[in-house]
Amino acid sequence: MPFEELKPSLDAAYKAIAQQINVPGFRRGKVPPMVIDRQVGREAVLAQAINEALPQVYNDALRENELEPLSQPELDITRQDDEGLEFVAELDVKPEVTIPSYDGLAVEVEDAVVTDEEVDTQLDAMRERFGTLSDVERPAADGDFVTIDLQATKDGEDIEGAQLSGMSYQVGRGGMLDGLDEAVTGLSAGDSTDFTSQLVAGDLVGQDVDVAVTVTGVQEQELPELDDDFAQQASEFDTLEELRADVRERLGRGKRLEQAAAARDAVLEKLLEQVEIPLPESMVAEELTARRQSIEQQLAQAGMSMQAYLDEEEQTVDEFEADLSDRVRDAVAAQFLLDEIAKTEEFGIEQQELSEHLIRRAQQSGQDPQEFANHMFAHNHIPELVQEILRGKALAKIVEAATITDASGDPVDVTNLRPDGTLGDPAADEAGDGAEGDDAVAEYAVGGADESADESADESADESADESADESADESAEQGDAKA
Template identity: 45%
Template sequence: MKSTVEHLSPTRVRINVEVPFDELKPDFDRAYKKIAQQVRIPGFRPGKAPARILEARIGRAPVLDEVVNNAIPTKYQEAIVTSEDVKPIGRPDIEVTEIADGERITFTAEVDIRPEFELPELEGLTVEVDETEVDEEQVTEQLDQLRARFGTLTGVERPAQTGDFVQIDLSASVDGKTIEEATTTGFSYEVGQGGLIDGIDEALEGMSAEEEKTFTSKLVAGEYADRDAEITVKVTAVKERHLPDADDEFAQLASEFDTLEELQENLRERLGQSKRMEQATQARDRLLDKIVEGTEVPLPESVVQGEIDNRLHDAVHAFDHDEERFAEFLASQDKTREQFDAESREEAETAVRYRLVLDALADREEISVNDQELTERILYQAQQYGMAPEQFVQQIQQAGQIPAIYQDVRRSKALIDAVRAVSVTLPNGDPVDLSDLLGSDDDEDEDASVVEGTVESVEDSAEPAGDDTPDTAGEKADVKS
């Protein structure tokens, strides 16, 4: 087999492949066997008719079609493997250019590739992160949240105010029609908590038991999502929360500590550790921003378009793919479709650019991923989705997503290695040592809480169509002859 590569642009190539017929004998054998199973020929059992009899009955063309359609993806993959400087992204556009029966088959494959670009050297780079100082207000806030978990609710004969718990009945209607899924009774809600229905807190403020009020709000889900609805709320009880005293007795009740001072010190340490984790997150995200800002990255258009398509699909899916409802939603946000499309393209280009930079980092540092690291990421994601690991693995296998997860882990490791290689400082210039969180260069057991989510922090969870995962060279393509 002969193959040559033409670079059409920094992000796209055309691969010209010529396959001699003597390399296609196994493909012809498979084609004859398959066709023989499908064609009934008198005097022969299914699958036993000789090749010459089959061709005499059905002609040569169906055999050639079967050979071409099955052999070309394999030959394309072989051409990719032998072209070491070509790293394809996504599906190729394949066109058969010649079938010289008995001599050769030639075809071309145009495909987007990972572009080549220069990354800045990490040595000498500095990344600034925030201070980790914990103030007493934060400790008090944490303590109050803990006290709230052990608080008691007492009914009161007064109007509700922020922080009270109310028991309410809710109903909603659109154009006079009651929305069953938006109706509930005996619901307990903390006034001022938010996240239930826009306008509910303002309505509840000042209401007493057995009072009822109606207000207008947009529904956020269901058949009438983003439609104005008349919301009726009735308060059946108002309760005030009483917190236990912050003393040694409470510390013994709520924790393993004997004194309030010990509990507060523990909360202070936990806050400090949380801020240290925030420093590690800032370091990796700000370093990646700095690398991307200093790098010219040509963007493969098909990958960008795939990312745009995914974003549009996700957006319209929330409206059951009803374009009119989606347009109404955009109008309610004072946004045109043109603005949405422009924002989607900008976000897609950013996501693809960051992925390409991470992949280049991983290549330069020769990052690999072992089975344990891949398994740990799969288990982590299964937990994030609230799924049993076996069920999650089955789904990602069926969807062909394991290579994408592999690539995510590789990108995460590359970025963690990059953070280790640069200087991390506070705003005043003092150095910050993150080795206890990131591990050393020789430590393969990076802290999972830092590694997990590295890629997600710089891009949306949706993978672009045809992401450059290790198996893209083997993807099936539409063959045009």
């Protein structure tokens, strides 16, 4: 930055400082520059001038070099003298992406087949909802409902919050304490036993504790017969065959949605295999941290420790971290690829599309749509939603151009891919409920949307330049050696 370009900012700095200091013999605001240099130091004046001038120069450099920032810059002022100012800005920028051809990509997914066993499972679940319980005078067996009192202790001391009284529990269902099913099986009303287990929440998660359980009642579940009378009781159908056909159709719609989602992800994965995208490590690290924290929060809410989760998934810590890293890298790469396709195809967004996307996102998070929209506008998250829609359109574009077949060689229907790239249940959409079905572009296509639109990039550059310029100029003034 030549000195003549810095001079207006330097003059403004002298004027501003003259208004702030009192010097005997001079009126406020009329202190000459040479006096200010003696009183506060020229370095301080230069620092203030740089703070004012540097953000604009930095933004000009970004535009001239057609760079989109992804991080705040580290600014190093390398020269500062009467000839002008020279600085280096180091930052992560959006990588250049060469889009491979996506016409005619061929992928194969599994067949969307509904088995008789799956239909029977759904019907059995319906029968359980209409089942009745009756007391029995015998030991508890698998499938029975028992009423239990439970107390956990550690080293003979009761554990606060680890007591239950009068709780109904179905033997064999699991999902509570390891060992509970084995402990209560064979016990009659009034019987007690002890066993060792591990709590799933609290300060003692993962530690062995002693559990005392008492069965106070045993009930046997009686299920209704699977016949026409049951069909009339449990549904709007008159016959069991009509109910069975409806269950099969509903399961089929779900299978077709799963199949379309698998096809969508397979197409994107295959396209990613054809392109090399240099990933900014700082962005990958930030996304890794966010994903890890999200998983830990979800586990905590579910009352499960990380070790219990790893045991359930049959993974070691290293395997979990490697898998998470691979998924995050795929996610970041997919964002860049879809952003470039959206830019190349010059996709636009209608207000109606944004409104529908806001509503779906609100329904996904269980929030009131208006409150969700107000929050997104207030916190300037709309550019992120816009980018999600654009990525969805890019994904829809490559899926439409692909050849997708199932394992039997039949073409796969992806007409339930919405214009923004999300999936919807056609029957539900026709009924006006667009929130049903798989409503994600793809985990790695939507997650962690960055504000890479031009306006957002400019705002990010302004803010980051302001902060870095302040830090660099302050350090320069303190050191007095023209080094930030």
